[in-house]
Amino acid sequence: xxxxxxxxxxxxxxxxxxxxxxxxxxxxxxxxxxxxxxxxxxxxxxxxxxxxxxxxxxxxxxxxxxxxxxxxxxxxxxxxxxxxxxxxxxxxxxxxxxxxxxxxxxxxxxxxxxxxxxxxxxxxxxxxxxxxxxxxxxxxxxxxxxxxxxxxxxxxxxxxxxxxxxxx
Ligand SMILES: [Zn+2]
Numbered sequence: 001x002x003x004x005x006x007x008x009x010x011x012x013x014x015x016x017x018x019x020x021x022x023x024x025x026x027x028x029x030x031x032x033x034x035x036x037x038x039x040x041x042x043x044x045x046x047x048x049x050x051x052x053x054x055x056x057x058x059x060x061x062x063x064x065x066x067x068x069x070x071x072x073x074x075x076x077x078x079x080x081x082x083x084x085x086x087x088x089x090x091x092x093x094x095x096x097x098x099x100x101x102x103x104x105x106x107x108x109x110x111x112x113x114x115x116x117x118x119x120x121x122x123x124x125x126x127x128x129x130x131x132x133x134x135x136x137x138x139x140x141x142x143x144x145x146x147x148x149x150x151x152x153x154x155x156x157x158x159x160x161x162x163x164x165x166x167x168x
Contacts, residue, residue, distance in 0.1 A: 004046035008032035008071070015051045016068045017129075018095065024126035028133055032071070035087070035137045040144040045073045056091050065090035065098070073140065075149040080104065081163055083151040084113070085140045089133070095123040099136030101143055103151040106163045116158040117143075 005011060009032075013025045036045055049069040057066050067090040076083035082104045089097050100118035105111040119139055121132030148154070155162045 001048055001050055001052075003048035006043075006045060006047070007036050008047055008069075011047050011049050011069055013049075013069070016049045016054050017089075018054065018056070021095070021123065021126045021129050024129045024133075027130045031130075031134055031137050035071070035073075035141060038141060038144045040075060040147065040149075041073050041085075044075060045071055047071050053091065056095070057093055059093070065092040065096065068095070073144075075144070076151055079163075081151050082113075083149050083154065085143055087133070087136050087140060089123065089129070092120070095129065097121050097123050097129060097132030097136050099139045101140075101154065103154050103158075103160075104163075106155065106161045108161070114155070114158070114160055116154045116160070 003011070008029055013028065014022055017025070035041060047069065050067050053066045053068050065088070067088055070086060070088040070090070073085040074082065075085065084102045086100045086102060089095065098118065098120040100115045102113045102115050105114050119136065121128070121135055123129035123132050152162050
């Protein structure tokens, strides 16, 4: 794993993307730049990349993705609670772009985080990768625009147990 860095501009995409997708690089950098420059994302975005996952996995367990590169935008982080937006390119086992809204888990058995909104699109070639990345970035931009960063509200809407009321 490499990173974190604050911009996809600092990620050597040719080290992580399969050769069938390298033509997507300029457009991915442009889309990422738009997301990074959102006022609600500024200073809150971290990119990681995984050169060890450049080649597709031979086999993959269902539901397990090998991440190629991902961004996490932490828009809420206090009192052991969090709301994070993620944009991920990974082998699932086909190359896939996923975008998600994730909140801290307050279930009786701790799952660490819960995805409360998410979408995934196959990235079978460079054009599909760009389309999926654009759709994921657009979903996250809508959340950034909304300013709805209170994880309690997202958990309630998703029917998840909520955090205990603050003791004060
Ligand atoms: Zn949980």
